[in-house]
Amino acid sequence: MIARLTFVPDRLRVRVGDRISWTNRDIAPHTATALDRSWDTGRIDKDETKSIVVTADLSPAYFCRFHPNMKAHLEIVVDD
Amino acid sequence: MKLRYVLAILAVTAACAQTGANAQSAADLNDLEIAHVAYVADNIDIRYAHLALAISENPAVHEFARTMIRDHTAVNEQALALLAKLKAEPQDNFLSRNLQENSRKLIDEMSKLRGAAFDKRYAENELAYHKAVNDLVENTFIPNIENSEVKALFEAGLEIFKVHENHAAMMVKQVQ
Structure with missing residues (x-):
């Protein structure tokens, strides 16, 4: 979720194959974008949801392209 | 100095003595006048952003300007x-008119600048403008708004504009 211009939670443990969804509860549009720009949800408007599927090589650090001070991190668990 | 200039404008317009029959204090504005000031202040920042997109060649300035247009339009x-x-209906008032008059002067001034001089002026003004308007919204408007839905919208807007203020501070450093 995105609320009050923060990613909630800002650290999230995920497994390969999981789908991560962001629903924007703010008035302002946001994105979830890898810091290295390797993935990007594109614009997420108010009350809209966008998602990505976790891959083993997914870049874990991400931010909002529109509000670069909004940052968060994924912890990717790779099953043996 | 730029910040002091903007704060001085807002302080003067917000707190100047009462003249004639109409109240001339920001603290005396009703909800519909406050809504008008906020709408005008949003549109002024959108106009500055369009000017930045037309004049600046700096990608950081363009990115900030596009965010201003996107967010202020959404609000x-x-x-x-x-x-x-x-x-x-929002109600026109002295503070809205003062903001518009001051913005016209600033747009005239900034329109004549090019390159790094424009970027620096735009960035510093964005920081000063957001600081000044955020202070007005947080300390004068929100405590005085009577309608709970209008108040909630201003509180949500303030959170966005505080992020803009931080973003503007980052842009000021980038264009030095």
Whole structure:
């Protein structure tokens, strides 16, 4: 979720194959974008949801392209 | 110095002595006048952003300007939707008119600048403008708004504009 211009939670443990969804509860549009720009949800408007599927090589650090001070991190668990 | 200039304008317009029959203090504005000031302040920042997109060649400035257009447009749409729901019209007032007059002068000034000189002036003004308006919204408007839905919208807007203020501070460093 995105609320009050923060990613909630800002650290999230995920497994390969999981789908991560962001629903924007703010008035302002946001994105979830890898810091290295390797993935990007594109614009997420108010009350809209966008998602990505976790891959083993997914870049874990991400931010909002529109509000670069909004940052968060994924912890990717790779099953043996 | 730029910040002091903007703060001085707002302080003068917000707190100047009462003249004639109309109150000339920001603290005396009613909800519909406050909504008008906010709508005008949003549109002024959108105009500055369009000027930045037309003149600046700096990608960081363009990115910031596009965010200003996107976010202030989104806030204004919410404000208009709420006013429509409340069957109310925003009311013009002295503070809205002062803000518009000052913005016209600044647009004239900035329109004559090019390159790094424009970027620096735009960035510093964005920081000063957001600081000044945020202070007005947080300390004068929100405590005085009577309608709970209007107050909630201003509180949500303030959170966005505080992020803009931080973003503007980052842009000021980038264009030095």
